[in-house]
Amino acid sequence: MSEPALPAPDGAAATALDEAVGLAFRLLQGSIVVLVLLFLASGIATVAPHEVAFVQRLGSLGAEPLEPGGHPTIPLLDEVVRVDLRARRVLSGRFDVKRRAGELLDGALAADEAAGLDPRREGYVLSGDTHAVHVTLAARVTPDDPRRALLAAEDPEQVVRLLLERATVLSAAGERADGLLGDAKGDFKAAVAERLQEGLRAVDSGFAVEGVEYQRDPTPPRQVKAAFDALGAAKQSKEQLRLEAERYAAERSGAAKSEAARIQARAQAEASRIKDRARATAAVFQNYLAAWRANPRALKDRLLAEVLTEALDDVEEAFVVSKGELRLRLRRDDAARTKELEDEVLGEIGEGR
Amino acid sequence: MSATRANKLTLGLGILLALILLLRLMVYVIPEGQVGVVLTFGRPSSDEPVAPGAGIKWPWPIQQVRAVDARLRTLQAPFSSVLTQDGTSVLVGSFLLWRVTSPQRFLELGSDAAAEVLLQEALSSVQVEAVGRVDFSALVNTDPTRLRYAQIEEDMGQLLRRALSKDGRDYGIEVAFVGIRRLGLAEKDTGAVFQRMRAERSASAEAILAEGRALASDLRAQADAERETALSAARGEAEAILSRAETEAREAYAVLAEEPELAIYLKKSEALKKLLQQRTLVVFDTTQPPFDLLQPDAAAVDSSSEGGK
Numbered sequence: 215m216s217e218p219a220l221p222a223p224d225g226a227a228a229t230a231l232d233e234a235v236g237l238a239f240r241l242l243q244g245s246i247v248v249l250v251l252l253f254l255a256s257g258i259a260t261v262a263p264h265e266v267a268f269v270q271r272l273g274s275l276g277a278e279p280l281e282p283g284g285h286p287t288i289p290l291l292d293e294v295v296r297v298d299l300r301a302r303r304v305l306s307g308r309f310d311v312k313r314r315a316g317e318l319l320d321g322a323l324a325a326d327e328a329a330g331l332d333p334r335r336e337g338y339v340l341s342g343d344t345h346a347v348h349v350t351l352a353a354r355v356t357p358d359d360p361r362r363a364l365l366a367a368e369d370p371e372q373v374v375r376l377l378l379e380r381a382t383v384l385s386a387a388g389e390r391a392d393g394l395l396g397d398a399k400g401d402f403k404a405a406v407a408e409r410l411q412e413g414l415r416a417v418d419s420g421f422a423v424e425g426v427e428y429q430r431d432p433t434p435p436r437q438v439k440a441a442f443d444a445l446g447a448a449k450q451s452k453e454q455l456r457l458e459a460e461r462y463a464a465e466r467s468g469a470a471k472s473e474a475a476r477i478q479a480r481a482q483a484e485a486s487r488i489k490d491r492a493r494a495t496a497a498v499f500q501n502y503l504a505a506w507r508a509n510p511r512a513l514k515d516r517l518l519a520e521v522l523t524e525a526l527d528d529v530e531e532a533f534v535v536s537k538g539e540l541r542l543r544l545r546r547d548d549a550a551r552t553k554e555l556e557d558e559v560l561g562e563i564g565e566g567r
Numbered sequence: 568m569s570a571t572r573a574n575k576l577t578l579g580l581g582i583l584l585a586l587i588l589l590l591r592l593m594v595y596v597i598p599e600g601q602v603g604v605v606l607t608f609g610r611p612s613s614d615e616p617v618a619p620g621a622g623i624k625w626p627w628p629i630q631q632v633r634a635v636d637a638r639l640r641t642l643q644a645p646f647s648s649v650l651t652q653d654g655t656s657v658l659v660g661s662f663l664l665w666r667v668t669s670p671q672r673f674l675e676l677g678s679d680a681a682a683e684v685l686l687q688e689a690l691s692s693v694q695v696e697a698v699g700r701v702d703f704s705a706l707v708n709t710d711p712t713r714l715r716y717a718q719i720e721e722d723m724g725q726l727l728r729r730a731l732s733k734d735g736r737d738y739g740i741e742v743a744f745v746g747i748r749r750l751g752l753a754e755k756d757t758g759a760v761f762q763r764m765r766a767e768r769s770a771s772a773e774a775i776l777a778e779g780r781a782l783a784s785d786l787r788a789q790a791d792a793e794r795e796t797a798l799s800a801a802r803g804e805a806e807a808i809l810s811r812a813e814t815e816a817r818e819a820y821a822v823l824a825e826e827p828e829l830a831i832y833l834k835k836s837e838a839l840k841k842l843l844q845q846r847t848l849v850v851f852d853t854t855q856p857p858f859d860l861l862q863p864d865a866a867a868v869d870s871s872s873e874g875g876k
Contacts, residue, residue: 270599272596272620272621273596273597273599273619273620273621274599274619274620274621275599275619308748308749309749330754330757330758330761331752331754331757332754333646333658333751333753333754338751339750340706340707340750340751341707342707342709342711343707343767344707344752344760344763345760345763345764346751346752346757346761346764364599365599365600365638366638366639367638367639367640367641367664368636368638368639368640368641369640369641372641373639373641373664376641376643376662376664376746377746379662379748379749380662380746380747380748383747383749383750384714384747387707387708387711387716387750388707388708388709388714389709389711390709391764392771413744413746416744417639417664417744419639434764435757435761437757437761438761438764438768441765441768441769442768444768444769444772445768445771445772445775447772448771448772448773448775448776449775451775451776451779452776452778452782453779455779455780455783456779456782456783456786459782459783459784459785459786459787459790460786462787462790463786463787463789463790466787466790466794467790467794467797469794470794470798471797473797473798473801474797474798474801477798477801477802477804477805478801478804478805480805481805481806481808481809482808484809484812485808485809485811485812486812488809488812488815489812489816489819491816492815492816492819492820493819495819495823495830495833496819496820496822496823498833499822499823499826499829499833500822502829502833503825503826503829506826506828506829510828510829513829517832517833517836518836518857519857521836521839521840521843522843522857524840525843525849539850539851539852539853540851540852540853540858540861541850541851542848542849542850543847543848
């Protein structure tokens with residue numbers, strides 16, 4: 215009896231091995247393709263809207279900047295370096311007091327008039343009249359030449375800060391303290407900005423000054439705060455005095471105008487009265503002139519009679535005191551007379567009915 | 568896959584890796600903003616710095632390349648006491664912007680820190696010397712034309728360049744900018760400043776108050792004067808109005824001249840009428856008309872009065 219023949223083990227193993235190697239090779243090929251694609255994709259550089267970028271190929275920076283958007287580069291050979299075009303804010307806090315935690319919260323420093331200024335803690339600028347003034351300035355700078363901004367300085371912000379401090383010292387040194395603390399604050403900022411721009415240009419920094427602002431307004435040292443407060447109060451008092459005087463002047467002017475108008479109105483009224491009286495007198499005179507010329511005595515009697523008739527219309531009492539003397543008491547009680555007139559009128563109305 | 572093919576592939580990959588390694592060892596890249604120097608067995612191969620870009624060198628240990636940042640660097644001198652020419656003690660802090668121009672020379676200093684120590688010492692020294700050449704009034708002055716910062720900074724730059732090239736030495740460093748970053752007074756001297764500040768403020772406050780009072784007084788006096796002027800003008804105008812009215816009245820009264828007696832009589836009559844309009848006791852003579860009618864012999868009186876006309 216013979217045993218059944220088995221498949222040659224070497225052949226099957228070789229087939230399986232071939233299949234496995236083929237599969238592995240295909241996987242390897244696929245992986246290589248994926249890696250190559252990823253490698254190529256890594257060469258696509260994206261530049262944000264607030265940036266410009268340069269391609270640095272084997273160390274040399276490209277002449278033309280890359281605008282915002284996607285750009286192809288050569289992986290391994292190219293490196294993309296970016297410059298942020300947004301304004302940078304650089305502070306100069308060296309001329310102010312380093313406040314402690316409590317002081318930061320309070321916003322005010324304890325007054326100590328006897329203490330000197332410790333330069334390690336209490337920074338200041340010296341004004342032209344040798345006064346100490348605390349101030350914190352902030353400069354806004356933007357790259358106006360992105361290539362220079364990239365290549366000019368190792369630490370551009372530190373360069374800007376030092377030039378800002380220099381500009382602050384130099385600008386304050388020619389200004390009075392009262393100006394720095396008051397009406398020349400704007401000029402001082404402008405002078406600092408101008409000097410900073412000169413400095414940035416002198417070192418070809420690639421940055422331009424957009425503006426200089428007060429991070430903290432100029433203040434006198436705490437040791438002399440009371441004196442400055444008193445000065446401020448004096449200025450307010452002066453203003454108050456001026457306002458009160460102006461108010462007084464306005465009131466006086468208004469009163470004078472009214473008084474003048476009253477005087478003129480009175481004069482006008484008096485003038486009218488004088489003229490009216492003269493005209494009336496003249497008219498009465500003219501009225502009686504013909505009669506007078508005809509018979510003066512008759513006119514006199516008539517006029518006297520008219521006057522007496524009118525006067526005696528309301529005789530309260532009459533006394534013939536003695537021979538040749540008549541005494542009349544004339545009633546001139548307006549209220550009584552009015553009442554009588556009303557009664558008369560009512561009586562007439564009653565009769566009319 | 569045959570063994571021959573696999574061997575070829577392996578060989579190819581090996582050669583590729585070897586080439587990459589060789590390139591890595593022989594190609595150098597100096598980035599923009601830096602300068603380099605090629606060292607052959609540790610010594611610079613050339614006096615000229617290697618510009619940014621790629622180049623070929625012999626592999627280590629034969630040659631190596633050192634790159635140094637050629638951009639501006641900053642350095643600050645300590646805020647320290649300096650005497651001005653007129654003997655005033657001030658605190659001055661300056662700064663320096665510098666860059667490496669020759670990496671060969673610069674690397675001789677050993678390190679960046681060593682270079683900074685050298686520069687800081689030199690800057691502190693020239694700060695004292697340059698500020699000592701001017702009076703205090705050249706540092707702070709209310710007349711800006713008397714300030715001498717440009718001269719001080721120029722002097723500091725020259726002195727610094729001279730110090731760095733002393734005895735024919737060259738550190739491969741360029742002084743780009745020297746400036747004053749801080750100016751102050753010693754703490755003990757600030758008391759006098761405060762006293763002066765207080766005194767000036769006090770005087771200013773007094774002056775301002777006096778000015779305010781004077782201004783207010785002027786304004787009030789001016790207002791009073793203007794009032795008087797306005798009232799005077801009004802009175803003058805009133806007088807003129809009345810004068811014109813009286814002139815017109817005189818013209819009207821001119822007619823009275825034709826019969827002065829009548830005019831007088833009418834005036835008296837009017838006066839009497841006014842008198843009788845008041846509450847009063849009037850005593851008449853009954854011998855006079857018309858009260859003569861009250862006389863017993865009224866007819867005779869009447870006839871006599873008629874006869875009197």
